Amino acid sequence: MTPFTQHIGVTAPLLRDNIDTDTIIPSREMRTVSRTGLSAGLFAPWRYSDADARTPDPAFVLNSAVFKNASILLAGKNFGCGSSREHAVWALLESGFRVVIAPSFATIFRNNALRNGLLTVSLDEHLIQGIQEWVQVNPQRNRIAVDLAQCVLIGAPELESIPFVIDPFSRRMLLEGLDEIGLTEQSLVGIASFEASDRKRRPWAYLDDT
Amino acid sequence: MAKTLFDKLWQEHEVETLSERQSLLYIDRIFLHERTGSVALNSLLESGREVRRREHTFCTMDHIVDTFPGRSDTTLMPSGKDFILATRSAARETGIRLFDIQDPDQGIVHVISPELGIALPGLSLICPDSHTCTLGGLGALAWGVGSTEAEHALATSTLRVTRPDTMQVLFEGSLPVGVTAKDLMLYTIRELSAAGGAGYAIEFTGKAIEALPVEARLTLCNMATELSAFTGLIAPDPVVFEYCKGRQFGPSGADWEQASAHWRSLCTDQGARFDCHQRLSIDGLKPQLSWGTSPQYCIAWDDRVPRAGDALTEADASVWRKMQDYMGLTEGSRLADYPLDAAFIGSCTNSRLSDLQLAADYLLRTGHRVARGVKALCVPGSGRVKREAEAQGLHEIFQSAGFEWREPGCSMCFFAGGESFGNRARIASTTNRNFEGRQGIGSRTHLASPLTVVASACAGYLTADTTA
Numbered sequence: 001m002t003p004f005t006q007h008i009g010v011t012a013p014l015l016r017d018n019i020d021t022d023t024i025i026p027s028r029e030m031r032t033v034s035r036t037g038l039s040a041g042l043f044a045p046w047r048y049s050d051a052d053a054r055t056p057d058p059a060f061v062l063n064s065a066v067f068k069n070a071s072i073l074l075a076g077k078n079f080g081c082g083s084s085r086e087h088a089v090w091a092l093l094e095s096g097f098r099v100v101i102a103p104s105f106a107t108i109f110r111n112n113a114l115r116n117g118l119l120t121v122s123l124d125e126h127l128i129q130g131i132q133e134w135v136q137v138n139p140q141r142n143r144i145a146v147d148l149a150q151c152v153l154i155g156a157p158e159l160e161s162i163p164f165v166i167d168p169f170s171r172r173m174l175l176e177g178l179d180e181i182g183l184t185e186q187s188l189v190g191i192a193s194f195e196a197s198d199r200k201r202r203p204w205a206y207l208d209d210t
Numbered sequence: 211m212a213k214t215l216f217d218k219l220w221q222e223h224e225v226e227t228l229s230e231r232q233s234l235l236y237i238d239r240i241f242l243h244e245r246t247g248s249v250a251l252n253s254l255l256e257s258g259r260e261v262r263r264r265e266h267t268f269c270t271m272d273h274i275v276d277t278f279p280g281r282s283d284t285t286l287m288p289s290g291k292d293f294i295l296a297t298r299s300a301a302r303e304t305g306i307r308l309f310d311i312q313d314p315d316q317g318i319v320h321v322i323s324p325e326l327g328i329a330l331p332g333l334s335l336i337c338p339d340s341h342t343c344t345l346g347g348l349g350a351l352a353w354g355v356g357s358t359e360a361e362h363a364l365a366t367s368t369l370r371v372t373r374p375d376t377m378q379v380l381f382e383g384s385l386p387v388g389v390t391a392k393d394l395m396l397y398t399i400r401e402l403s404a405a406g407g408a409g410y411a412i413e414f415t416g417k418a419i420e421a422l423p424v425e426a427r428l429t430l431c432n433m434a435t436e437l438s439a440f441t442g443l444i445a446p447d448p449v450v451f452e453y454c455k456g457r458q459f460g461p462s463g464a465d466w467e468q469a470s471a472h473w474r475s476l477c478t479d480q481g482a483r484f485d486c487h488q489r490l491s492i493d494g495l496k497p498q499l500s501w502g503t504s505p506q507y508c509i510a511w512d513d514r515v516p517r518a519g520d521a522l523t524e525a526d527a528s529v530w531r532k533m534q535d536y537m538g539l540t541e542g543s544r545l546a547d548y549p550l551d552a553a554f555i556g557s558c559t560n561s562r563l564s565d566l567q568l569a570a571d572y573l574l575r576t577g578h579r580v581a582r583g584v585k586a587l588c589v590p591g592s593g594r595v596k597r598e599a600e601a602q603g604l605h606e607i608f609q610s611a612g613f614e615w616r617e618p619g620c621s622m623c624f625f626a627g628g629e630s631f632g633n634r635a636r637i638a639s640t641t642n643r644n645f646e647g648r649q650g651i652g653s654r655t656h657l658a659s660p661l662t663v664v665a666s667a668c669a670g671y672l673t674a675d676t677t678a
Contacts, residue, residue, distance in 0.1 A: 017529070018404050018504050022645045027273075027624045031289045033248050033296040045647040078405035081438050082643060083624075084340040085246060086356035104408060106438050107374075108340060112356035167372070169232055180358075181259070184366045187226055187234060191368055194225040194236055202222075204461035204469035205238050205333055207265045 002117040003177030007098045008145040009071030011135045012061050015128070019075055020082035021109065025091040026051075027083075038091035066139045072146065074132055075102040077125070080109025089113050099146050101128060101153075114170050115180060119148060121164045134159045148175055212479035215445050216376050216411045219351040219476070223334045225368055235371045237363045238333040239266050242306075243319050244297035245273035246338035250360040251300035259365045260304070267306040267364065268328055269297065272318045275311055276627025277589050277616035283311070286628025315458075317592025317618040320344040320558040324428060325594055327457025331446035331473040336363055341558045341642065342441075343434040347427035348454070349446030349476050354435060374411045374440035375485035378478075381416035383493030388675055390568070391426035392560060392640065392659035394418070395433045396498035400508040401490055407439030410486060413478060414444050418492060424453040425562040432559045433642050436505040445477040497674035499545055500644045500657040502533040507644075509545075511662060511674040517541040536646055537654050538634065545656065545672035551635040553586040553667030554649075555613075557623040560640035560660050561591030563598050569664040570604040573611045576677050580612030581670030585631060588613045589621040611668070625650045638666040 022045075029041025040054070042062075049057040056063045062070060073092070079102040080088060089112045092100070100113070101121045113120045123131075134155055135142050145154040148171060153162040172178065199206050213221075226234040242250060247269055254261065261267050274293045276285040283294045294311070301308035309316040315326060320341055323329040331349035336342060338360040345352035355369070363369050379402075385394060399406070412434055422430065427444045434442025451470050454460050461469040496510035507530075509515070515534065518541055521527035534541060539548070555561070555569055566588065572578070580586040588608045590596040596618055599605060605615045620626040623641040630650025631637055637655050640663050641648075644655035656672055665675040 018506075020504075020643070020645045022624065022643065022648050026647055027245075027626070028288060028628070030245070033252060033293055035249065035253075045651070051651060078408065078438055081404060082340065082435075082645060084338055084354040084356055086249070086338075086358060089356070104405060107408070107440060108354055108356060111359060115356070115358040167229075167231070169229060169370075180370065181257075181362050181365050184234065184362065184368060184370065187368070188366065191225055191234075191236070191366065195367075198236065202332070202468075202472060204465035204472075205330075207459065 001115065001177045001179065004098065004117050004119050004148055004174040006145065006147045007071065008143050009098065010067060010069050010139055011072040011074055011131065011144050012067040012070035013074040013132045013135065014061055015074060015076050015132065017076035018078045018081050021080055021085050021088040022082055024088040030087045035090045036094065038087055039094040042091040042095045069096065071096050072099040072101065072144055073097055074128055075100060077103040079105050081106040084108045086112045089116050089118050093118055103128065114173060117174060117177065119146065119174060123162065123164060127162055131155065212482040214376050214478045214482045214484060215413055215443055215476055219332065220373065223351065228370060231373050232370060233373060234368050235334060237336055237367055237369055239328055239335040240360065240363050241319050241323055241328065241335065241337040242269040242360065243273050243339060244271050244293045246357045247360065248293050248297040248300060249357040250338060250364060251304060252296060254361050254364050255300060255303060261306055261364050262367045264305045269301050269306055270309040270316060270319050270322060271297065271311050272620045273626050275619050276629065277619045277621045279617060281311065281617055290628060314593045318558045318561060318620055320432065321561060321591030321595065324348055325592060327454060327460025330454055330460055331450060332476050336360065336369065340435040341432055344428050344432040344558055346434065346441050346443040347424065347431040348450055349444065349473065353441040374409055377407065377410040377412045377486040377488060378484040379412055379414050379488045379490065381418045382489055382491045384418050384421065385492060386495060388661060389495050389497055390659040390661060391422055391429040393495060393498045394492060395430050396500065396505065396508045396657060397495055398490060399433065399436050399505045402437055402488060404436060404504045404506040405438050407434060407437030411440045412442045414442060419444055420447065423564060424450055425564045429559055436642060446473050497659060497662045499662065499672055501537065501539060501545065503536060503644055503646050505644060505657060507533065515539050515541055515543050515545065548636055548671060550584050550638055550666055550671050552631040552637040553584055553663050554622045554637060554639045554641065555660050555663055556587065556589030556621050557641040558591065559642045561589060561595065563595050565640065565660045566590060566599050566604050569660040570607040572661060572664045572675055573607050578668035580667045584667050584670055586613045586667045587616060587622060589616040590618050592618045622649055624648050638663045638672055
């Protein structure tokens with residue numbers, strides 16, 4: 001996984017609540033059995049006026065020149081709700097996004113993001129509103145710096161630094177780009193001994209390997 | 211100390227406490243499907259790792275495979291065949307049990323896992339699919355994950371999980387005749403909101419829950435993810451134990467005695483503390499229909515589409531207007547004012563035998579047929595449901611009323627198989643999500659129970675069963 005330490009980028013606002021993963025990437029846009037080839041499908045229902053012909057809808061924020069190269073997304077609450085498809089995270093990353101800032105996230109989306117180096121930052125709505133207003137003045141100039149080591153968002157010079165909270169494990173995973181499976185493999189002895197005692201307690205839970 | 215059902219399930223699976231809130235949990239069963247499971251299996255193989263417990267790992271074809279009679283690996287879904295072939299090959303290579311297209315037990319993952327006894331009370335089960343919470347209806351600790359977490363579980367038989375808080379939803383009163391578990395859940399989401407369960411494992415309680423048959427409990431817990439909950443749970447009782455008896459992968463003999471004794475301990479103790487309580491009165495509840503593009507936007511079937519002016523905030527009003535524009539609805543109108551284009555009975559929410567029986571019974575009782583201009587589909591959730599339904603002659607009832615009778619799969623829940631009802635089609639649907647474009651580009655989905663969907667299909671507009 002690509003580590004996340006800090007990032008500076010253009011911020012695009014998409015301030016709707018409950019943006020679901022079907023909207024982030026519809027099922028029909030997931031065309032390969034891999035984590036790639038997904039960026040053209042990102043937000044396809046909103047981004048294109050005709051998705052088949054790939055005709056851009058000029059009204060959609062990410063099609064606007066002022067938000068060109070946006071890499072930070074500002075969103076409404078419960079971002080990433082619905083389907084567990086990790087393709088939503090992969091599509092955002094492949095399209096250049098490294099950070100999503102929202103009042104809250106759906107748990108599966110957040111877990112998926114964390115395991116792929118996409119930082120999710122939860123902030124109060126009024127702070128998000130403040131960021132949006134500042135960014136909107138000149139999106140290409142008013143870039144946000146996200147510092148995960150310090151857990152702070154910086155919008156210098158006008159915007160006051162905004163601290164954010166992230167649990168220590170998630171922070172470490174992102175900062176170090178940890179391989180979670182590798183980490184858990186260090187517990188394999190413990191897992192086997194759990195199984196040995198659990199098998200006595202719940203023999204019915206164990207099927208034979210045939 | 212008194213414990214909740216969730217506390218007990220959590221503790222029984224705790225291999226290691228990693229931090230105050232995070233534990234390494236043992237995963238008893240892993241279920242995969244060809245959409246997201248294929249990615250997890252491929253990634254595992256690429257990393258040179260193996261499936262740690264292949265005997266506890268299962269896979270089905272449901273998300274991409276189409277549901278036409280005589281189907282094959284070829285589907286209308288863009289590059290769908292690649293997913294099917296990749297899944298088959300990875301399943302073969304890893305030695306896991308695959309319920310392939312021609313397997314008599316193939317079907318929707320959350321329909322076949324209880325059917326086959328793969329999901330059981332007290333087991334932990336994960337699947338890279340958000341509706342895995344369905345199995346909470348049996349008293350299993352089951353939740354949806356992404357492909358990367360599924361890969362972690364395949365490699366280690368565990369997951370690192372942040373512990374959710376606990377919520378009790380207590381239903382007061384009883385369900386009126388003709389009002390189903392689906393209506394109950396749509397009403398719950400409407401009351402608590404689409405984010406109302408975020409950060410919680412929810413236990414559904416009350417006399418109305420105890421009275422629900424097992425399949426209805428699965429329907430209810432299925433949509434816990436629509437509350438953004440970690441999972442939904444119902445304490446298993448003798449009705450569930452009876453349901454689990456004799457299932458193919460379930461316990462038998464001495465194992466059965468031990469299992470059922472264990473299952474009897476799976477309930478919330480007197481005096482156990484939940485982090486949050488919600489009470490919902492359900493006396494007089496009417497059949498529910500969604501009108502917006504999130505399952506929280508539901509009304510009683512005969513209510514009017516809300517007026518944006520009545521929204522609590524200007525932001526809400528703006529969202530309502532956008533949704534009504536997308537859905538082609540006028541505020542203050544009745545849902546019955548709009549002609550229906552399609553009706554769909556199926557999905558992991560409502561494709562079990564009792565769902566099909568409920569709809570077929572309506573057709574038989576009323577003699578009604580699908581209205582002209584309405585495309586109506588009935589897609590059984592599994593091969594077993596299909597066989598049992600056909601043994602009862604349900605397929606003939608559906609077909610002679612004008613429904614198409616299909617092979618098992620996720621189908622039109624999200625244009626699996628690459629099918630859609632057409633741009634701007636208005637659909638009465640027993641599925642779980644009415645998101646923009648979920649059932650195809652421009653689709654206008656109205657979520658409802660099988661009874662409401664069949665009544666609407668026959669009326670040609672959205673309505674409930676008024677004949678009972």
